[in-house]
Amino acid sequence: MKIKVLGCSGAEFPGHRPPSFLLDSKILFDTGSLTDTLDIKSQLRIKHIFISHPHLDHILGIPFLVENLIFRMKGHRVNILSIPPVIKTIKRSLLDGSIWPDFTVIPNTHAGILNLIALKPGHSIKIGDYTITPYPVHHSIPATGFLVEDKIKRRFFYTGDTGPSDATWGKIGEKQIHCLLIEASFPNRMEDIAIRTGHLTPRLLKKELLKIKPYPERIFVIHIKPQYFKTIKTELQKLKIKGLRLLKDGEIIEI
Numbered sequence: 001m002k003i004k005v006l007g008c009s010g011a012e013f014p015g016h017r018p019p020s021f022l023l024d025s026k027i028l029f030d031t032g033s034l035t036d037t038l039d040i041k042s043q044l045r046i047k048h049i050f051i052s053h054p055h056l057d058h059i060l061g062i063p064f065l066v067e068n069l070i071f072r073m074k075g076h077r078v079n080i081l082s083i084p085p086v087i088k089t090i091k092r093s094l095l096d097g098s099i100w101p102d103f104t105v106i107p108n109t110h111a112g113i114l115n116l117i118a119l120k121p122g123h124s125i126k127i128g129d130y131t132i133t134p135y136p137v138h139h140s141i142p143a144t145g146f147l148v149e150d151k152i153k154r155r156f157f158y159t160g161d162t163g164p165s166d167a168t169w170g171k172i173g174e175k176q177i178h179c180l181l182i183e184a185s186f187p188n189r190m191e192d193i194a195i196r197t198g199h200l201t202p203r204l205l206k207k208e209l210l211k212i213k214p215y216p217e218r219i220f221v222i223h224i225k226p227q228y229f230k231t232i233k234t235e236l237q238k239l240k241i242k243g244l245r246l247l248k249d250g251e252i253i254e255i
């Protein structure tokens, strides 16, 4: 598996792009950086978009993507997949026709370019060689991470935005995660606000990792708020966590 990091930051900021991860050119996880980073040919290859939760930094590429693609290829469809409350909010707040056209009914009411698919938490969906399973995380609104497994049982888990959560790791069970993309949005001194808003700090991240059995092979930190980038980096370095490093926009991860 090859993941291209279109963006991995906790905000849109000069030199930092919001989260979006492209798996093997075809499957996208969140859409914070999309139409500004991929050319049209690459945008056309995307048929499945998994959304962790409907906060703007994770969904903002959807309207621009469909507008770019709708008249390119007749019958082109893009699936948007997530747990039911996420799908419901996307339909109600992003695609209700008030701030952007409702692309679930364009070009045809029975076959819109966007197809919304609700996934049952903990239940897998097969897409090509991948088995993808949503495992809800703990955020300020309903949100989910995704476990992705290929046919030789290599796995990565993308948390999206999450605060401390016992349930997520318990539900995944004892599966070796070869690559963990996990957030750390705030510095240690802001632990209180991190917990209230469903995010992690470096210290909380370290505690979270101890809940994961077996311990993940590689850990990439994402969703850092750019204003606190230097502090969070230093705090993470001091914790000396095995296998951990910060991810950068534009990087490619091989799993």
Ligand SMILES: [Zn+2]
Residues within 6 Å of the ligand: 053, 055, 139, 161
């Ligand atoms: Zn969020």
Ligand SMILES: [Zn+2]
Residues within 6 Å of the ligand: 010, 055, 057, 058, 161, 223
């Ligand atoms: Zn976010």
